[in-house]
Amino acid sequence: MRLEQNATLSVAPMMDWTDRHCRYLHRQLSRHALLYTEMVTAPALVRGGALHLLDYDPAEHPVALQLGGSDPAELAAAARLGAAAGYDEINLNCGCPSDRVQSGTFGAVLMRNAGLVADCVAAMRAAVGVPVTVKCRIGVDEQDPEHVLPEFLARIVAAGCERVTIHARKAWLQGLSPKENRDIPPLDYDLVMRMKGLFPNLHISINGGVATLDEAARLLDSGLDGVMIGRAAYHQPADILSAADTRIFGKSDPERSAEDAVLAMLPYIEAHLSAGGRLHQVTRHMLGLFAGRPGARAWRRMLSEGAVVDGAGPELVQAALAQVTALAPDRKAV
Structure with a gap:
């Protein structure tokens, strides 16, 4: 199966949750869903030499490495380390709203600088042979997502990004905690659907608020290319992943209970x-x-x-x- 097909259903990168033990468990329930690491910062790998953060079990494949950073050269170096470690995809985090991430000038704050994100994507693409993808929000703070998101997507597509996951909520960088940013800003699925119309050749996965496999199937039927599930896949992993290979991927393998x-x-x-x-x-x-x-x-x-x-x-x-x-x-x- 090609990686973009695995991305039809994926489990979101979640700090302190989707470590290698979590991913190994999820792989026991679904053979085909794309799994993501929790975010690993490029400085930790390149400057800190924390290569243990890249540890994983081969059984986790297909598995993607999510990187945090904003320096194109450093991200390229981190992407090379990830590709050398055997990761199937390198993903750039443009959606995390935590204060710690903002202080490093990456995560959701990058929604304010589409040009820099494009430079990062281009540098990573030039450095590795595996796909380079982006996970983003629809906008931050006072931005108008109707204008910001199309421009952001156009810039990263021009830089060579062929697959993006959009968390269908704004992030408020001041005034809301990371937890509140996962719940309080309203979801705008329709906007993400419109982006698929504007960028028909871009593989778009939607993230945010999806709690059941039925909801995921409906979103896929609406024309989106993929669905990424976070908290529900963690808190009820069997409910989400046990039937995914048959219902989402159309495989005849017996479900794993x-x-x-x-x-x-x-x-x-x-x-x-x-x-x-x-x-x-x-x-x-x-x-x-x-x-x-x-x-x-x-x-x-x-x-x-x-x-x-x-x-x-x-x-x-x-x-x-x-x-x-x-x-x-x-x-x-x-």
Whole structure:
């Protein structure tokens, strides 16, 4: 499958959430959805030498590296490091509104400087052979998205960007927290739809507020090329990803249940612990696997309380799973 097809459904890059353990879990549920790293800053890689931030498991493919930065040369160098590490795509963050990101002159503040973003895209494109993409907002602060967004897209397309993900909300750089910026500014799906009409050859994915696979399917049916799901994919990963390969990608592979994912995670957990890791570093991403099902509360409680205890291992995960399966006799036995 070509990467742009994988991008039909993707899981959003989310700081402190979509680390490599989270991505490995998501890959157990969907073979085809495109996964993204949490944002890695170009200075951390190029100046700080923090190459451990590029660690991932080969099973995560297809997986994209999201970079934060605003210096074209530094972003090009970081993109080269990402491509050398084997990432399938390099994505530039033009949407994060946090104060820390603004102080580095990147993230959503870049919506104010389309020319600089175009220079960054061009430099990254010249540096690597993998696709270079952009994730952006519809605008920031007092900007009029109807005017700003078309100009922004035209500039990055001219620089060689062939795929963009648009978070269909403004970002308010002052006065709203990053959390509030994910909820308070109103969604404008219609504007994103109009951008597809203006840029028919640009692969456009929409992000923001999509909570179910049904909603994703409706947006794809409306003519958009892709849907990126964030919080729902994290908090209810099985609800979003288990049926994605059949419903979104049209594959005949059997769906992977939450139980299947837990069993697939056990060898991974063993390897992580053997390498000196802690159980909670993995299981914190698994708490929502059984959301809405009988036994979900017991599953969450056992993992939340037990995984932080010294010496906790896979047997805790198996015991928590037994709490769920005991209450669901109609489900596949595990």
